Amino acid sequence: MEDLFINFLGKPEGIIVSQLIAAARFTVYLSLIAFLGGGLIAMVITFCRVIPNQTLNFFSYSYTWLFQSVPLLMMLFLVGLGIPRFIGIDIDPWIAAGISLTIFTSAYLSEVWRGAILAIPKGQWEGGKALNLSFRQTLILIILPQALRYGIAPTISFLIQIIKGTSLAYIIGFHDLMLLGKRWANAPVPGSEPFIIFPLMALIYFSLCYPLAIFAKRMEKRSLKY
């Protein structure tokens, strides 16, 4: 693929573009890890927030509140530098970035999904009760299928936040689009000036995020139709 870019854009721009696109791969991987891991935790947290149990409600509420309030940057510093130095271990940037972004994602997604569940009219819950369905049956058979409709658009929108959030992971040495681009911008190579590299990086991030934004907008319109 590199040759193709070099043929098209010449050196060194071709090399830079192909390297940036290759590094964007890790941005995508990290986003997927955070999205899947965070989604799993968020499911548990959301479940704990909607079931009628005060202790679990309180814990899941505190979890969401705490990790929504902690800046992502501080989370990265804490997981990537603070805690490892405190215990005296070395941690791989992949693991540190994965953990911080997963926690960040889980806190926000659980809030989004709780909102989707709360958007369902109370009558639906009461209807489930009237039909002698258990809480779990009501949730799975009646509430969740309807909540899905409200939940998809904001979930996709949040995926954009995750992709943008991964750009901070370079601070703890995670090798992704951001780190490589910054290195190229600092390199004294003609053709890799900051005013070329950074718009290029922005363009790559944009082409990752914008299709999702359009998709989210379309889903939102569709969910409003019903």
Add this chain to the structure above:
Amino acid sequence: MEFRFFEIYRSVEYLELLMEGILVSAGLTLFAGVLGFILAFILAAFIYWRVVLLNVICIAYVDFIRNTPLIVQLFFVTFGLPSLLGYVWPFWCHALLALTINFSGYFAEILRSGYLSIPKGQLEAAAALNMNRLVTFRKIILPQTIIKMFPSLSSQFIFIFLTTGVISEIGVNDLTHAGLFIDSRTFRSFEIFITLTILYIILSLIFKISLELLFKNTLGKRG
């Protein structure tokens, strides 16, 4: 494996650094937030009124800002623009410009969707009362939008405040910068980052509460 927070607290120098960092972080965010809101107001008006050509440019601008990370915008504004246009600014001006641009994109989107959420019947009623477009906007659309969208605006403001730590990357002596400096001196990373986290949470709570109070005492009374 022991907490040694006292290494931070006992030094007057470190406490002063943190205090200065708080003021710089909060001040820059607030200033950028206000400037960003003004810019967003203009952008959203162009988009809402479908001003020829300008609305396309504004939509593209808003979409581009919303779909690229703050840190890339910051680096472009700090390292790209000055070498392209040949000006020299202090670091905090670059940070202010980047944050303003970022704020304006998000606020413009919120305002735009607020304008569009006003029911059509009200606009027709205004037209029936012979109000022109400007009066309709000022008397009917704007007040309702601000009241309706205030929660979104304030939570977006706080979300961006929580990411302003990245301006330390270009050498602005904000709260994160102070923390990193203390970390490099003492190597008590865990303690210092916990301290910073708590300070950020407290600051965002102060912002949230004061925004709510401001809303209650001004516009909230009408709505």
